[in-house]
Amino acid sequence: MAAKALLLGVQRGAGRLRQGMLSVIIATLDSERALVQTLAPLVPGATAGLISEVVVADGGSRDETAIVADLAGCNFIVANGNLGGRLKTAARVARVPWLLFLRPGTILDQAWIGEARNFINQPADGARAASFRRAARGQSSLRDALSVLSAALGAKPRPEQGLLISKQFYETLGRHSEQAADPETELLRRIGSRIATLSTPAFVAA
Numbered sequence: 001m002a003a004k005a006l007l008l009g010v011q012r013g014a015g016r017l018r019q020g021m022l023s024v025i026i027a028t029l030d031s032e033r034a035l036v037q038t039l040a041p042l043v044p045g046a047t048a049g050l051i052s053e054v055v056v057a058d059g060g061s062r063d064e065t066a067i068v069a070d071l072a073g074c075n076f077i078v079a080n081g082n083l084g085g086r087l088k089t090a091a092r093v094a095r096v097p098w099l100l101f102l103r104p105g106t107i108l109d110q111a112w113i114g115e116a117r118n119f120i121n122q123p124a125d126g127a128r129a130a131s132f133r134r135a136a137r138g139q140s141s142l143r144d145a146l147s148v149l150s151a152a153l154g155a156k157p158r159p160e161q162g163l164l165i166s167k168q169f170y171e172t173l174g175r176h177s178e179q180a181a182d183p184e185t186e187l188l189r190r191i192g193s194r195i196a197t198l199s200t201p202a203f204v205a206a
Helices: 002-016 032-039 042-047 065-071 083-093 112-120 141-152 167-173 183-194
Strands: 022-028 051-058 075-078 098-102 106-108 129-135 163-166 195-204
Touching: 022 032, 022 042, 022 083, 032 042, 032 065, 032 106, 042 051, 042 112, 051 065, 051 083, 065 075, 075 083, 083 183, 098 167, 112 129, 112 163, 112 195, 129 183, 163 167, 163 183, 167 183, 183 195
Parallel strands: 022 051, 022 098, 051 075, 129 195
Antiparallel strands: 098 163, 106 195, 129 163
16 A cells, blocks of 8 residues: 555656756666665655656566556556667656666655755766666665765766766767677766765665
């Protein structure tokens, strides 16, 4: 019942917010449980007017991923091909200037909305891509400090940290590669030092 109420909350938010500036893209494959966890922190982003849509690009799930996406008011598309092709297809469908790629199971801290909005609104000559700070649920203060230090020292972001990127920059980079074995990591490599690390943590569901 709690999960159903949560999903309906996403649906109501998505219905009101077609004028937001951000399209969230989630590539799924048998991801029903992880998808619920990732969608939950997006509800406030929808009600705050930041999120315009959530696009779920599915690779042919045999569980209830499609039902979860439908209840949540997501734009659910079945895209044939590999992960890189599905991500490219979803980005092509997106209707607004900014994209947020999330893996199923990535859970954003509630502070993500304000920080993402501030990043999007920064001058156009600044960084046009960002990831969130990687964190683990219940980690010690020492591990949290090491996580912050790692980001400050330029540790390379990982796909589970999410990727906030302007659609124009994404197109300039050539989008996700359909040839790469790990298209998300390969895109981050191409972005290189042009990506900022936000202070908001992104947790990975067990």
